[in-house]
Amino acid sequence: MSEYRPLTTREIETLEKQGCFSNEWNNIEVKDGFDPSFVRQTAFSGKIRLGCFRRSFQFAGGVTKHSGISNATIHNSIIDDDVYISQIRNQIANYHIESNVIIENVDSLTTEGKSCFGNGEKVAVLNEAGGREVPIFNELSAHTAYLLAFYRHRPMLIEMLNNMVDTYCQNICSEKGTVKSGARLLNSRTILNVNIGTDAIVEGIYRLVNGSINSSREHPSYFGPGVIAEDFIATSGSTVTDATLISKCFIGQGCTLGKHYSAENSVFFANCQGFHGEACSIFAGPYTVSHHKSTLLIAGYYSFLNAGSGSNQSNHMYKLGPVHQGVIERGSKTTSDSYLLWPAKIGAFSLVMGRHYRNPDTSNFPFSYLIENKDESYLAPGVNLRSVGTMRDARKWPNRDKRKDTRKLDYITFNLLSPFSVEKMIKGKETLIKLKETSGATSEYFMYNSVKIEAKALERGIFLYDIGIIKFLGNGLMKKLESEAFSSIEELHEVLKPASGEGTGEWVDMAGLIVPKEKVLELVEKIEKGKVKTFTEMNAIFGEWHRNYYTWAWNRGYSMFQSALNIDLGTISKQELLDFIEDWKNAVVNLDKMMFEDARKEFTLKAQTGFGMDGEDEIRNVDFEQVRGAFEKHPAVCDILEHIERKKTLASKISEKIKSL
Structure with a gap:
């Protein structure tokens, strides 16, 4: 039995006396307890359902206003209990307005036709000309986007993931939009085909078209004055304000875009910040930050990036258009007025200073300085290991996690030294030694992937990488020795042994989540074979990887002792251990x-x-x-x-x- 009933004759008379109008009063249903005295100067059309208006709301300055509807046109909509709607210049059409929502001084809130509210829109990240499109949707994680963008060599995977997105969108698409309970829409202009989440605040926006502002009670989202956004998805705790322009973008949890920022065809994941500058076709992993005018991030993959003022990249190398891309691995910084000509790949936790035109690849040299001198690129390997700024960054990131939602979409590994970065250091050290051997000890400088490495910098790099490798491996060993019980060297050998062989191979940084590559490939095969069919299952697997980080990291560290230091922990003596x-x-x-x-x-x-x-x-x-x-x-x-x-x-x-x- 429906909880709604038709209007009574007396209720219709009261509504008409209060300036209300409808061609078909029979199309309006209300709940028992509906009080028509709180509905004034309103035109109704289409199928309408109205709840009860019992509560009052507090507004700025201590003003109290009772729930109800006034000065509005409402078409084909459901309005739940205790909603305040007033001063709608055009119409609210084809919407479900849930309880405790405030909508005041809004031009229009409309759903036209069947809409997926931004879900399924394809975002051309990295390559402006296409080829790495990421379809955005409410549940998109950085790690899912990573697979979609970077695993194009597995076409079956991409097909299966796109099918999963299509299935998800079929459940989202509707001819009726939703404003979830507790949301506030104030002093805004056009809102077309947009779903608005729980407790979200939309205030002073200029135009929102085809999108979703997901939100939660724990961490409401905010869209503020002057914003123009189209074809977008925003997640809980996101803030977009100050005349920011958004087109074909995903905005992750805890992200802030403001102060006239402009972004198109880009994805931003947890805790990114963008102010003043511009983003075009970027994959912004967690904590990608750009605070300055004249800073352009374009056609690149970043995470934990701090982009200095006037930092720019170019994806036009030759004459076939903007088809080139670049990678700046986690934790890097670009100084003021720095420039990179794509394609290029910059190693993790590096500093980029000056202008670089020769497409450097320093991915095997983490913690380095890449510096321009007389139009040439010079590399100082490993020097960022000794920087107090690097330590400060590593400690500030966990403290600056703005996400308050109990359900987090992105899983983040914050560790500065990890199997991922230490593997790179081992490769970097081996490369430096090989350069020295092949070029001769008397060389003043060495060339590697279009960059110069001075002899002094090479020696220092070997020394610093040695220290970093020993520190990482020692950290894991000391943690084991401190927490485990043993009474003989034989027992010690046993407690140090890995519980499994998982994680002993190469590791990757999967847009913030550092994992064994074998685990990624296992997941890829499961998706291709149809054994993982939903994003809920995928996110659960990402969570399991995150929880197992330290177990798998020790498995990798154990094998690294042998390969990098020639120490066998299975037979190590007391004296070797003490040394x-x-x-x-x-x-x-x-x-x-x-x-x-x-x-x-x-x-x-x-x-x-x-x-x-x-x-x-x-x-x-x-x-x-x-x-x-x-x-x-x-x-x-x-x-x-x-x-x-x-x-x-x-x-x-x-x-x-x-x-x-």
Whole structure:
């Protein structure tokens, strides 16, 4: 039995007295408890269902307004309990307005024909000319998008994933849009074929067409003044405001786009930020950040990127149009006015400074500086390992996770040193040694993939990669030795053995999620064979990978001891173990001391230039200290010193434990 009933004659008379109009009052149904006194100056057409209006809402300045409908045209819509609708200049047509929604001073809220509300729109990432399209939908994760964009060599996978998207869209498409409970639509103009999620706020927008603003009670989304967006999907906790222009984009959880940002054919995943600049055909993995005017990110894949002011790339290398693409691996930075000519590939946690025209590939040299000198690209391998800024970045990312939704779409591995980055360091070290052997020890510089590496930089790179490798492998070993119980060297050998062979091969960074490549290929085969049929199943698998990171990372680390350091943990002696613990302690302390000295540069006399405006040295020093603080008390410096003492203590503790065997 329906909870709705036809209007009574008395209710119709009351509505007409209050300026309401309908050609077919018989097409309007209401709930028991409906009070017509709260509906005024409203024209109804098509099939209408109205709930009860019992509650009041608080507005800015302490103004109270009772739920109901006034000064509106409503066509073919369902309006649930306790909704406030007022000042609709054109119409609300073909919508389901759920309970506790406020819609005030809106030009039009309309669904025309059958719409998927942005779901299924194909976004031309990386290659403007097409070929890597990612179909966007409400449940899209960075990892699913990664497969869609980068696994084109598996056409069956792409076909199956696209079929899954099509099936998903069939369940979304409707001739009626939805405004979910608790949403607020205020002072806005045209909204056409847009679904609006729970508790979302849409305020002062200019035009929204064919999209979904997904939202949640834990983390509402916000679309603010001046925004124009079309063919888009936004997820919970996303913010788009300040006259931002969006076309064919996916906006992930916790993302913020504002201050006149412009983005087209791009996907942004968890915690990205875009202000002032422009994005065109980019795959922005988690924490891709661009804050400045004149910054163009184009046809590239990024994650954990910090793009400096005026950073640009070009995807026109020859004459066949914008068909080139680039990759800047996780954690990299581009300085002000930097430039890269695609195609190019930049290694993880690298710094790009200057202009680079020769299509460099530094992917096997993470933690490096790529610097321009007289139109040539110079590489300084590994030097970012000793940068205090690198440490600061690694610590700030988890703290800057804005996502409050209990259900997260993207799984993020924050670790600075991981099987992914350490594999690259091992390859980088081997490459540097090989360059030295083949080119001769007397060479002033070495060429590799269009970049110059000076002899001094090569030697330093080998040294720094050695330290980084030992630190990573030692971190995993020390964690095992600290947490596991053993009373003999034989028992120690047993507890160190991997529980399985999973993760012992190559690892990849899957748009923020660092996983064994074998696991990715297993999933690909399951999808191709129809064993994984829904995105819910896929996201559950991504979650399982994330939970197993440390187990699989140890499996990989165990095998790396043999391949990279020639240490067999299955037969290691007490003395060999004690020697390695000492090497690990020295590696950690040496890196920390390098960071300490790097931090000190921020407190030199040169750094104090511009302080003490109207005084001499003493006033400058006091002014600097009042603004920047004392070097010894800076949080980053204190963290380094505490880390050194903590690791020294751990090394001593574990060494004593080994000696007692």
